[in-house]
Amino acid sequence: MPEAAAAADSAGLDPDDDLASHRFECRSCGFVYDPQEGVKKVGIPAGTPFLELDAASFRCPVCRSKVGAFMDIGPRNKPSGFEENLNFGLGVNQLTPGQKNVLIFGGFALAIAFFLSLYSLR
Incomplete structure (x- = not known):
């Protein structure tokens, strides 16, 4: 997903960071996808980076928004x-x-x- 890398650049995040550890927040409802936790509700195991999710089938577990509604908020311990x-x-x-x-x-x-x-x- 090149748009996620572009979002990281526009958010002022270091592009050399490992994007696999970054959290993504739904702009519609505020749900935060953390790759260290995954999403048990929809069967996404812990350790799955946001960039590896299927953009066609993944929806926000709270508001059902598409992947484009998520914004990179950086790693957890920043x-x-x-x-x-x-x-x-x-x-x-x-x-x-x-x-x-x-x-x-x-x-x-x-x-x-x-x-x-x-x-x-x-």
């Missing part, structure tokens, strides 16, 4: 944000969304533990 902004700040911009969650909520947990420990002072 840092969020614009490429030119990843080097700003204290390096936090280069973290994946999951790593940012651990950093934020871990900081909250430490702050709560610190403030609760103040009750032990006399």
